[in-house]
Amino acid sequence: MNRRSVVNRFELAREELIQSLRAKGIRDENVLDAIAKVPRQMFVSPLFASRAYEDTALPIDCNQTISQPFTVAMMTQLLKVRKGDKVLEVGTGSGYQAALLATMGARVFTIERYPELMKKAEERFKKLGLKIATRVGDGSVGWSRFAPFDKIMVTAGAPEVPRSLMQQLKDGGIMVIPVGDRKVQTMFLVERRGKEFFTREVDGFRFVPLVGKEGWQD
């Protein structure tokens, strides 16, 4: 197969994915636009590239996963990302979510505990010309140097909402974070109004564990 038909095949699959995300309730056109722009096949291992536009989580290195497109789209929609928003992502993984946020015009700060994953994610950001601040470390305590953030997205399941992350949220800011046991989590939407935090539960999703000081013990 020549390169052109491979590109077309991905484009078709991507278009189908976007239609299915619409059908499942994704309404934010900025989210759908970003999904149409970021080549997800670049973020999965070449072994799984042909499945990059299935609405499913896929394995990446270090026994982690790139989240399911619906989950990524829903979390991004809940965050109401606007151009220029300062966004902290905890759990870079493949870098796909961070790439989407940056494509939507957010200033992205992302933390990952595995250096191997971060190295690959950084290579992808560079190839796509995306400026994203990265850090290898424990994101369960946030990134105080660049706090506060307009939005915080945690892409690994936490035992509870880490206090440090709440403190690093701007007044009026929003955080999405899956909270639960190691296997099943509920998506929490936390909104800060001054000193008060309002929490809403969204739905049942499944994530790999957030491991760290204010997460699960290794």
Ligand code: SAH
């Ligand atoms: N957002 C990713 C998918 C994340 S999978 C993507 O778009 O591909 C969750 C990631 O969180 C894993 O890579 C895992 O290593 C990482 N993680 C778990 N606990 C962490 C912590 N305390 N700090 C930073 N990263 C963490």
